[in-house]
Amino acid sequence: IFKQNDEITKSITYARRIQSAVMPSHELLGSIIGKYFLLFRPRDIVSGDFYWMSERDGIVLVAASDCTGHGVPGAFMSMMGVSFLNDIVNVVGIIRPDLILDELRQKIKANFRQTHGETEARDGMDIAICAFNFREKKLQFAGAYNPMYLVRKGQLTEYKGDKMPVGAHLKEVKFSLHEIDLERGDNIYIFSDGYVDQFGGDEGKKFMAKPFKDLLMSVYGKSMPEQQQVLEDTLDKWQAALDQVDDILVIGICID
Secondary structure, eight states: HHHHHHHHHHHHHHHHHHHHHHHHHHHHHHHHSSEEEEEESSSSSOOOOOEEEEETTEEEEEEEEEEEHHHHEEEEEEEHHHEEEEEEIIIIIOOOHHHHHHHHHHHHHHHTTSSSSSSSSOOOOOEEEEEETTTTEEEEEEEEEEEEEEEETTEEEOOOBHHHHHHHOOOOOOOOEEEEEOOOEEEEEEEOOOOTTTTETTEEEOHHHHHHHHHHTTTSSHHHHHHHHHHHHHHHHTTTTSOSSSEEEEEEEEEE
């Protein structure tokens, strides 16, 4: 059994290398986005959370996604998500976030042969996707469950995602688009629910959204690496000896 476990662990570790290879490197993110941080902590060796980036026609697209499940099933789903997004943006040429999510939903449904029936497994993902025009300081955002936070001069504005996943859903409508004029010094955050859902503290409760928002407002004005350090330290202190419950992903971007 030990030998078998070792073999499985080795192959999953190799799968992590493949998963890492399909996600953008720090060098690439830095060269295209500029000031940013990426806090990424898979719960297992491989992750159901993924981040993605593409650049097309002067628009930089960045996504943070949380797939059904974690570990190996979540990782398979995340690889499909990356592949579909690359196809939608780089081949089909769609760059508007809401239309990307509409198309992504069709692909996931077609590949999992999903219908509106309630009995089937709900394969899919929650995702936040931003399209930046850094030159004109404009941002478009669309989300499936996942929101986007904008911190401007220390105040936080939440742009909510639609209350449906990317996948089959009973009340299926088109995704909505938020358009935002950016200012220098704005901080943009997209993330999965792993950070806020982490158990910890004196009473072993979830971290929750309100303290997370307060934390992001409190780090305003710090550099992106400093912000990441505060988020990591806060999480470590909160979690202490408890197990990590989910994959954790937070992306921060500072508008220059």
